[in-house]
Amino acid sequence: MINILLVGSGAREVAMARKIKESSLESSLFCVAPSTNPQIKKMSFAYFEQSLDDIFSVVAVAKKISANIAIIGPENPLELGLVDALEKEGIACVGPRRAVAKIETSKAFARNILDSCAPEKNPKRREFSSLDGCEGFLKHLKGDYVIKYDGLMGGKGVKISGEHLLSIDDALLYAKSIVDFGGSFLVEERLLGEEFSLMSFCDGEHCAHMPVVQDHKRAFEGDVGPNTGGMGTYSFGNHSLPFLSEKNVLDAQKTNEKVALELEKQTGQKFRGFLYGGFMLTSSGVKVIEYNARLGDPEAMNVLAVLETDFIKICQSIVGGTLADLGVSFSKKATVCKYVVPEGYPENPSTNFEVFCNPENKNLYLAAVQEKDGAIFATGSRTAAFVGTNKDIAVAENLAELGVSEIGGDLFHRKDIGTSALIKGRINHMKEVLG
C-alpha cells in the first residue's frame, strides 16, 4: 500500500487524483489544500483543509499519514521549500527542491541556465534591479519588449509592449513599481510567433515528454482582454500542433532535456518532477518564453486525459531515477479543455455563488470552489474545466463546449478554444511570421 499526499486542490490536482485512483497499484490518497475540492475529497482517504503557506504544518500532515510519496501541484510550496522539508523527513517528492524550482521562480535564473545549455533559445535581454540603463535598452529593442518581474506572480508578472504597456513611460512606470517593491526585473525582446507548451516527466536525468499543448491566456474570445491563469487548451492526436514541424517539437524536447541536466550541473540537485517548457516558434526558430517547475493548469488536464501509462508508476520512476526504463505512452487522441470562470474574472470576479454541475462527471474538473453543506460555491478564480477527448479534434471541441456550457452559475467561458476557425487562424499567423 502506497500512501500518496497530493498537495493542492485545483483542476490539475483533480486530474492527478483521478490518475492515481486509476492506477493498478494499491494506494491511499490524501490531500492537503487551502480549500475543499469535493471531487478530490471523494477520492481521498483523508482531506486536510489548511493553508499551504505554513510548510511545516504540511510536513506534519505528511508525517501523520506516513506518506510514501508527495506530489506537489502548485508552484508556491516549491518556492517555500516544501520539498526540501519533506525530503528531510525521508518523504519522496514529485516536485523539485527550492534551489531547482528557481527555474520557475526566478526568470533571470532560468535565462542563465539557458545561456549555459541552449543559448540560442534565449531572446535578447538584460536584467535590472534599478532603473539605470533601462530606458536605453527599451529604446534599443525598438518598442518590442517584455518586462518580467523576477519572481512568482501567478502568471501576471509579465507585461508586454503594445498590449499592457502602451509607451516607454508605461514601461518605466511598471519597472519603477517593481523596483520600489524591492524586486528586480528582466527586459526582453518581444518575440513574435505561436506559443506552445511542452511538459516532460523528469527524474533529473531523463525526460519522458508529453504531448504538445497550446494554452489561451487571454480572458476573452479572439485573444483579447486581460491575462488569466489560462482559459483553455487543446492538443492533437499526433501529439504535436498543426503549425509545428517534427523538428520544432524535437527541438523543444531537447531543450527540456538539456535544461534538466544543466540544472543538476549548476545546483548539484536533480530536477525530479514535471518540467514545463513554455516555447514560441518564431522566424528565428524555437525560443523559450519561460520555464515552470510543475504541471501546467489547464495543460495537465489535456495530457493526463490521454496518458496511458500508470501514473503512480511514473511518480515512482521520477523519485527513483528510473524513468528511462519506463515506457511512457499517450493515446493518439485530441483533447480540448475549456475553463468556466466567474463573471468579471480575472480583475473583479463574482464570488461565493452556487455552481450547478455534476461533480461525478469524469470530464469535469472542479477548480476554485469550496464545498459547503453538499453544495458547490465558486471562490472567484477559475471555477471548473471540462475536457473533451476524441480522435477528431472537432468532436473533442464539441464535447468540451457542450460540457462547459451546461455548468450553471454566474460564469463565462471562451467558445473559440479548439474550434477549427481558431486553429486555422493560428496556422495562418505562423505562416505570416515565418514568411
Added chain:
Amino acid sequence: MCGVVGIYQKKGDVAGEIYDALIQVQHRGQDAAGVSTWDGSKMSLYKELGVVTEVFKTTESLSLEGNLGVGHVRYPTAGRSDSSEAQPFYSANPVNISLAHNGTLTNSEKIKEGLLKTHFCQFNTQSDSEVLLNLFSYELYKTNFRSLGVSHVFSALKNVYKQCDGGYAVVMLVAGIGLVAFRDPNGIRPLVLGKNKGGSYMVASETAALSALGYSFVRDVAPGECVIVSEDGQLLHKRCTKKEVHSPCLFEFVYFSRPDSTIDSISVHKSRLRMGDSLGAKILKDYGHLKIDVVIPIPDTSRTSAMQVAHMLGVKYREGFIKNRYIGRTFIMPGQSIRKRSVAHKLSPIEIEFKNKNVLLVDDSIVRGNTSKKIIEMVRKVGAKKVFFASAAPPVRYQNVYGIDMPATKELVAHNKTEKQIEKAIGADCLVYQNLEDLRRSASAGNPKITSFEDSVFTGEYCAGNVTKDFLRELEKNRSEVVSKK
C-alpha cells in the same frame, strides 16, 4: 421505450399468439400497439393508439391472416405520438416488408437525408423506425437479387449496420424469407429467442413473453447478430457486423424489464435483490446515524430492492402505499401536467404506517423528481416524523438516447446537481443514492462475461457511435414538441 415480438407458428394464424405475447410486454409501452402478419401471399397490418386490449377488440383486428407475425407496443421515444407513427411500419418495395423496432437510431436524420437524395424515398412520419425500414429496403434492393434468398438479407443487413448508430432491437417480416430479427452491435436493447415443442419460434424483447406462452428460452440474440426463421421453419443466424463491446442497457435492470425476465443471462429479479443488498450496505456504512423505524417501497418496481434494504438494516418492511392499478405507470406518461395529477391519483398512503415514524422510502430511481417530491409531501401530511429516501439507481443526470423515454436533460432533477442539492429539491430529510459501481455489479454478478453497460443516463458517456451536440439538441427539441402537442 418499446416492446417487440415476432412469431413463426408452425400451423394456423399467428395473430392471437402475437396478441398474447404483446400483453406480456405491455409494460414496455402503452401508447400504441400493432401487429403485422404474412400468409405467404398477403401482408396484413393493424395498428392503433392505445394498449393492446384496447387496440385489438374490433373484428377487423382479428382478420390478420398468416402463420408469421410481428407485433409492437410503443412509447414514442423519437417522433410523435399519433396512430400513423404506431408500428409495425410497412413497405412494398422491393418486396413486402414490415418492421417493428425498439430503440433509437442516433443518426437517423443523416440516414434519412441520404435516402431522400439517392433513393428518392418518401417519408410519412418523423419516426426513426420508418428510416430503418427504408434503409433496409434500399439495401435489399441494392443487392440486385433475382430470386430473393437469405444471403441477400444478410448482406443488406451488413450495410444497414455500417450506417446505423444507436441502440436497436428489430423484428421484421420479409416476404419470401420469413421472420427476421436483429440486435444492435453493442447489444444495448434486449432481444431473446425461444422455441416451443411444436417447432414454432418466437423472438421477443423479454423472456417473460416466452414463458407465458409456453416457449422455452433458447438464447439471447447476440449483439450484431441477425436471426432468421424461414417460411418453412428453418432457423438461421449470422453475425453481420464487427464485434463491439457488449453493453446492455443498465436501466432495463433498474426499471423497465419485468422481474421474471432474464436479459443476457442476468435475472432481473436477482439483480434487483443485489441492488437492495448494496444499497442497504451503503446505508449501514455511511448513514448509520439515521434512526429508521420502517422501510416502505414506492410500488411496484422497488419492492424487490426495498425488501433487501430492510433485511440488511434489520428494520421492518411494510407496504405503505395503495396503488390504483388502473392508471398505468406515471413515468411513462408524456406531458408534465398530466404526470403531476396522476401521482396523487395513483398512490395513497396508509396513514398508520407513517404516523410519528421515521420512514425510509425506497424507489428504483429518481428521474424528474416530481413523483418523489409529491410522495414525500404526501407522507409528511399523514404524520411521518422524518422522511428519508433511497434510490436503487444512482442520480439520473443525462438524457437517454438509445430508446428509453427520458426526455430533456434539463427536466431531470439530478441534472447539474450534487446529491445534497437533489435532496433539497425533492424535500427529503436525507437522500441516499446507490453507487454506480454497485449498480453495475448488481447486474454483472449475474453474468461475469458482461463487463460493460450502457449507462449514459448516469455518466453522460455514450458508447454507440458519436453522439454529437446537434443530435442531443435535436432530440430535446423533438421531445418538447411531442409534449406540447398533447
